[in-house]
Amino acid sequence: MRPEIYQYNFDWMLWRAIQAAGKLADGSEKETEKMLRYIPYFRKTAEVFIGMGKPGITYLKLIEKYLDNIVTAHEKGKKIVMTTFCFSPSIFYAMDIVPVTLEVMTVIGSALWKRGTTDYMDYCVELGFTETSCSSQRGSLGAYLAGLGEDIDLIVTNTAGVCDTNANAFAFTQKYLDKPFYSLNYPAGLTDNPTNQYHRDDFRALIEFLESHTGTTLDQDRLRAVLDETAKQEAIVAEIEELQRLVPNPLPVTFNFIIYGGRFFFAGMPEYTELLSDMAEVVKDNAQNGRSGITSGNEKKRAFFFYIDHYTLSLSLWDWLDRHGISHIGSILSRSFKDDQPYMKGMEDVAYSIDTTDLDTMIDSIAMINSRMPMVRSIRGPYDRPNMWGEESLALARIYQADCLIYNGTPGCRNTWSNVKLLAGDLEKAGYPTHVMYGDAFDERVESWEATAARLEEFFTIRGLL
């Protein structure tokens, strides 16, 4: 790693930068404009959030709080858990444990710095990771392995059985940092009784692990509060995502990103509820006025990303979509699959429900929530089995009236790269023009954004979509 990178703590740098960004809109327009000149690289990203109005500012402040929690956790006597994006942080909040979610930290760094998080990615390789390991973990993990972040107290992941490279990154870290480690492990099935029972048993064992390594006991009232808040949040998300079915789609292109990002940061916490309420106001207003969320007001096409989005400086993907009049109608990360979401009609088996009757039902509920998180829900079994990646992608594409489907991931994704060609073929057969992006969502060195954009342009043009 370059010597200068060693001079600053990764999480502290992110925290201070986002804290400053969150305050940008507090001043007058002139003051904000002057300030933006001092952040030439982060400027476009900051402008996206400021331009969004209240939801964008609320989102920056939410990220700041998330980072503040991390850098002050030990001062406050709290334990820090290293975890992954497809693990709902609710259980940690219910037990007053502070989560560091590697992938979201990588996304923040990628969107914030011109160099992205590539120094940290490469540091993982210096320590022995394969260069083909997933960049989404490496982008922030390298910092923690180099001691450039708050000390991690324990490690929890849930990708065994779903994503080898993810689970492997955490297993490597367990050994390298010598920390307690627990991995939920998902079977190939999702809805059958043995699988449901397994989810419950595994989650109860996780709670025992958390209690034994943090000295915290799971508090029933606190868990109930987190689950009640989650239910409230998902009700607002349901309203927003139901309106997303309208043509034109009233959601600004970045709203999907903010919905799932907020969930990864603060699921079950009031901060996220506030953000969603701000977003719902914007969406409802657009819908009532028949207005598209696209800046130009002209929705030309609707794209469903059947894996993840692309996170580079200036949020270039969303900017590109917006400029081309393409509405982003979600990705694998977007939807929660709660039982009362309108899109669950016809997919009831897959849904989770929240039951706060007693501690047992609450633990069952939170185990279900986790088993329905993105990726672990639908890429665990063969993609063409019921409820898995193929069926889910097609169902969502139909419900949200997609004109095309797009795959984007990372070269580290052994799982989806092993069957994306098959699924893309099925989607084409079902009548959806489908584009497979070969870049890296977190590392522009694999393919520059300009090249990625040129390929998108080519796809939309050749397939007659634009």
Place this chain on the structure above:
Amino acid sequence: MITPFREAAAQIANAYVEDRVSSGEQTVGYTCSFMPPEIFHAAGILPYRIRGIETESMEIGDAYYGPYVCTFPKCLLQLAGQGKYSFLSGAVISTGCDAMRRLDECWRKAAEDYPDALPEFFHYFDVPHKTDPHAMSWFKDEIRRLIAAVSSHYGVTITDDNLKSAIACYNRGRELLLELEALRAAEDMVISGTDAFAVAVAGTVMPRQRFNEHLEALLNELRTAAPEPADGRKRILVTGSINDDMDLVRLIEETGAIVVADSICFGIRSAADMVSTDGDPVDALAERYLSNSVCPRMFGAYDQRFATLREKAERTGTEGVILQNIRFCDMHGSENSLIENDFEAMGIACLKLEREYGPLTETGRMKMRIEAFLERIS
């Protein structure tokens, strides 16, 4: 007496498989060492570990798998698409790793374009990645589900007695492999690493009873054979990604080393772990196949794996360790670095070697690196 092993290990459609085809007996392929072959043995079916040797091109493998995927499953798919596995009446795809478990979909989809590529019996065997009691319970259920599927498809009855008999037969093979492993590590050379590896590979594609008979005969011969002086050849342990190709071991030995031990899928990795012959045979199989955590697919069990490797290195007087991984095999690739750190700290030199699976197209590069490594430890 080594000839039957060399022959069986050197080709996909070996003589035993051909015999079974001509006599109308069944052979079922499987893809992972966490799948208990005893189940098929108990049903009178030959369990055959599906291999990638004999691959000469990759147009089928590359057509269904994406580009960022290990070449081993691509080779298996290539051969299946070409009809090389037409002697299989069934196949069991396990969740060994992400690329291997996706062989399930890739094979099924390829069969839409390559008629007859897919065996009639095609089963997905879901193996947990940890050994907690609830994971063990899941694994036992999976074994029972497999037994039920085999019984139903092939019209056979797999009784507890059949299973116990199969377990005894496989345990006998493990005892013999352990003796072979001890002979392989003798100070002067009784059997080359290449031949010892051939025996282990052959054990995955031969009827177990025949394998045991041949191995007993080979061991009788080796016990009294005059050893070949080691002549200062360096004693090497090979570990890392899956390998069923004798040429890799041969390449190492031709550079002036002796491969005295291995810890590779297809090799003599876990022969010491016997299946209990007491109690419920399904429980016994589950305990043995899941508990030994020999592969990095068992996340968080590195210390257990390294303890086994260290014991093996110490017992065999290993002077150097070759840690090879197939490109895109992140689990072995990353774990190799941890192993390297730990062995180097013990004073045992290591060479990390990334490679492609398949015909050794990189022989020159690999040979040069191995030679440099042997120079380093000389």
